[in-house]
Amino acid sequence: MPGRSAAPGRRIALDVMSGDESPRSRIRAALRALDAYPDLHLSLVGDQQLITGHLSSIAFDQSRLTVIHAGKTIAMDEKPSFALRSKEDSSMWVALEQVADGHAAACVSSGNTGALMAMGRFALKTFVGIDRPAIAGAIPCAGGSVLLLDMGANVDCSANNLYQFAVMGSLLAATVRGITAPRVGLLNVGTEDIKGNEQVKLANRLLKEDGRLNYIGYIEGNDVFAGGADVVVCDGFVGNIALKTGEGVAGLIRDSLVAAFQQTLWRRFLSLLIAPVMRKIYKSIDPVVYNGASFLGLQGIVVKSHGHSDEEGFFRAIGEAFREVDSDVPGRLAEEIELMLGGE
């Protein structure tokens, strides 16, 4: 990566075109991020005319914002293999290229996850010692939040993959989230040694043997939300199911509450009284708050914002990318991987 040494500073490339929502909300989020982080520089990648059109009526620090034209957008339902073949001039690819060429330190996109991962691997490569990148994201739990990985990049994982995820997750929790000796748990169907499938049992042995991680052993699905660990490791199939099941149950309870409090006039009155408290609770489990999943294992920072993320969600994803730049996650990861995996 010769280009990467040309210090990209604190410039982040934003793919403002991809996703289910309008580019306008992502551009607004970008301007909010410029206000929030005085050191931050942004490259907005996408349709130049559209972007400058949105920017024309707004006052902002022009010295910290560049627009880079990309005429195409990868569709949300594009097959990753097809997206990779037809990537040129797409906002996603051009934003990733900014990182690969050393012009930016990170890239944020709310586009198609599979395409972003495929292009990210192609443009940035994985670290030597890491077979597969993982998607790591925070989810709410009692007393705060927990980092879960893999959230869906790898539907099949070997014990070694899971072990590598644990190493990367622990590092992210320690650097970006500032947790000393993060407690790392391996998601399983029970906590006894005999429980689990072969990959999980073998990963458990690998993790126990590595004295450098604060490995706490198996953790069950319910204990994840009770705050039993700082980092929870699983394969991408299980991670996706856990994440979406959690969303589904939260949605079911929310809908049940709304419906129940609409049933009578008295209940509608009560619902007005409790609205402020309920809003706070919904907020504490709102996926927007936890938006910004990190692609870990790539030789560069890529943050995936949810496809439906609004201005607030995209703003938070930029914040996640900024903190990773600030903590030099790829640099620290390279050192850790050499220590932990290269020394074998």
Place this chain on the structure above:
Amino acid sequence: MPGRSAAPGRRIALDVMSGDESPRSRIRAALRALDAYPDLHLSLVGDQQLITGHLSSIAFDQSRLTVIHAGKTIAMDEKPSFALRSKEDSSMWVALEQVADGHAAACVSSGNTGALMAMGRFALKTFVGIDRPAIAGAIPCAGGSVLLLDMGANVDCSANNLYQFAVMGSLLAATVRGITAPRVGLLNVGTEDIKGNEQVKLANRLLKEDGRLNYIGYIEGNDVFAGGADVVVCDGFVGNIALKTGEGVAGLIRDSLVAAFQQTLWRRFLSLLIAPVMRKIYKSIDPVVYNGASFLGLQGIVVKSHGHSDEEGFFRAIGEAFREVDSDVPGRLAEEIELMLGGE
């Protein structure tokens, strides 16, 4: 199964000893079930002195209740292989033997799931054509409940296993739950054909080819709780994680609500006003309501009650067993399996 033809009628054998709660609550549940189902006969299996002691002060229809002595109890943390070797005289084994010998039509236990499955397979055998039994249970969803299997019996599953689970789950939903042409979904990380691991993709093909099932294709974790299917099929690892993740999120929200409404005097007052509504919502997602998971694929009815199930939970598990007896689930399953799998 020569002994099985000696029509066991509507007698159900209850292992009243196993589980985390006291036998007393299970005995009370048994007496409630006798009241609720006039056709039901029960065999209470366990420490005779203890059981008759509990029964001595209570009036009930003695003609429909028998006590069968078993001096040992399988511990909740017993390894299934060890439990199987030392099973003789245990309440779990004696209750299963009642079914195997044709003295009872079903068995209910709230003991160690692994031990119950291992003993159940040993005592009752699986149907020819079914490689592995699955654990099927109802979970709450928008507008009612959905049958999920496998909930944890098989941590690794082939495409064929998943296909067989779909056949069995569909039959259980149609007979016991009275759903015409139950919509069967395959749990996956996305709904597009390219999504998923190899087993799931192959199972998808097998299910599409079988025109007799009302197969609706892939279903994602969040859609399970939105009521997108009547039966949801997955391997036991994923099923366990989905189930416990759901419990975890529900618990987190409940605890957040309780804590938020304790914070000020005004909120405590509000919490009193909304208590009746909240109780109803908690009830609608209470695991107790959905207690009673069926071991499908065995040549006999075995219902697993949750280890922590109280009187209400165990009562509901007996009800589930009674409905399966009433619908002759094993007989119907044998026919279906011959039609669907034997005809290959």
